[in-house]
Amino acid sequence: xxxxxxxxxxxxxxxxxxxxxxxxxxxxxxxxxxxxxxxxxxxxxxxxxxxxxxxxxxxxxxxxxxxxxxxxxxxxxxxxxxxxxxxxxxxxxxxxxxxxxxxxxxxxxxxxx
Amino acid sequence: xxxxxxxxxxxxxxxxxxxxxxxxxxxxxxxxxxxxxxxxxxxxxxxxxxxxxxxxxxxxxxxxxxxxxxxxxxxxxxxxxxxxxxxxxxxxxxxxxxxxxxxxxxxxxxxxx
Numbered sequence: 001x002x003x004x005x006x007x008x009x010x011x012x013x014x015x016x017x018x019x020x021x022x023x024x025x026x027x028x029x030x031x032x033x034x035x036x037x038x039x040x041x042x043x044x045x046x047x048x049x050x051x052x053x054x055x056x057x058x059x060x061x062x063x064x065x066x067x068x069x070x071x072x073x074x075x076x077x078x079x080x081x082x083x084x085x086x087x088x089x090x091x092x093x094x095x096x097x098x099x100x101x102x103x104x105x106x107x108x109x110x111x112x113x
Numbered sequence: 114x115x116x117x118x119x120x121x122x123x124x125x126x127x128x129x130x131x132x133x134x135x136x137x138x139x140x141x142x143x144x145x146x147x148x149x150x151x152x153x154x155x156x157x158x159x160x161x162x163x164x165x166x167x168x169x170x171x172x173x174x175x176x177x178x179x180x181x182x183x184x185x186x187x188x189x190x191x192x193x194x195x196x197x198x199x200x201x202x203x204x205x206x207x208x209x210x211x212x213x214x215x216x217x218x219x220x221x222x223x224x225x226x
Contacts, residue, residue, distance in 0.1 A: 032213040043204055043217040044156060087156070091213050099144055099213055100169050103156040 001026045004104035006088050012110045017078050021107045023071040023088030032091040033064055035073045037084040038106065044087055047073075078111045085109070115139045117218035119205050125224045126195055134190045134221045136205030145188045146206040146215060147180065149173070156204070162188065195225045 006023045013019050025033075033050040048055065050062040050071055061074040071088055088104040118137045126132050138145050147159040161168040162180055179191045188207075192199055202222050206215040 034214070041202075043220050046214060046216060049214060092158075099146075099161055099208065099215075100158050100171075101146075101148075101156075101213070101215060102158065105155045 002104075003027060003092070003102045004088055004090050006086075006104040006107050008105060008107060010108040010110060012112060013078055014112050015078060015080060017111075018074065018076050019078055019109060020075075021073045021086050021088070021109075023073075023104055025069050025071070025088075025090045025102075027090070027092065028066075028069060030069075030090045030092065033062075033071050034089040034101075035060075035062055035071075036087040036089050036103075038087055039084050044089075044103070047086070075109075078109075080111050080113060083109055083111045117205055117207055117216055119203075119218035119221050121221060122219065123222045123224070125226065128197060128225055129194050132192050132195055132223065134192075134203050134205075134223070136188045136190070136218055137186050138188055138205065138207030139209065139216060140186070142207035142209040142216075144168075144208045144215075145180075145182070146208075147190045148204045148206060148217075149201040150204065150220075151201045159190070159203075192223075195223075197225050199223060200225045 035047040036044040037047050038044045050064045054063045059076045063072045085106040085108050087106045092100045092102045120135045145162045150156045160170040160174045177193045181189050202220045204220045205218040208215045
């Protein structure tokens with residue numbers, strides 16, 4: 001089983017739509033969870049951390065279900081500028097340190113005019 | 114807004130040659146990382162560095178790789194004898210007081226011919 005698994009998409013949605021991405025992770029000891037976005041041939045950019053209680057940042061809402069080892073990202077009122085690949089990222093716990101990130105393969109989103 | 118910078122943006126080298134990729138992390142950050150992304154594949158962890166020593170390294174980070182913080186601002190990745198399969202985008206990242214939130218530089222595209 002992959003450490004971090006995402007639906008690769010692509011998701012093609014019209015402007016203004018709501019879109020949801022899902023992700024599962026295999027290591028139950030994982031401690032920190034993130035969504036990054038990556039534009040073509042650019043660096044990953046931190047979109048938001050994901051907390052157990054769920055968190056929201058403007059049009060973006062992230063949820064974590066530790067029991068199911070499941071993470072989600074909801075984008076409301078999508079904009080053309082939201083077109084990117086969305087990366088589910090989990091920290092990989094290690095002896096003495098917990099800062100190594102494990103990336104999913106990403107879900108590609110295209111928002112259409 | 115502070116950011117991670119990397120040089121060069123693109124490096125072309127011949128197989129067997131040594132390359133040094135340079136990074137300037139965000140100035141008050143304490144943890145430094147290198148990741149790589151082969152074209153079309155996911156981002157992979159190489160190494161983390163804290164308090165002037167390697168904290169963790171992946172299976173990819175073999176004896177051909179080394180890291181160094183030669184002064185108070187730079188963080189370098191050296192590949193001693195490049196192979197064709199080292200061709201990838203190499204990203205430097207740093208994190209500070211907020212645990213695990215890593216910020217990535219724009220990357221160096223390494224092409225080994």
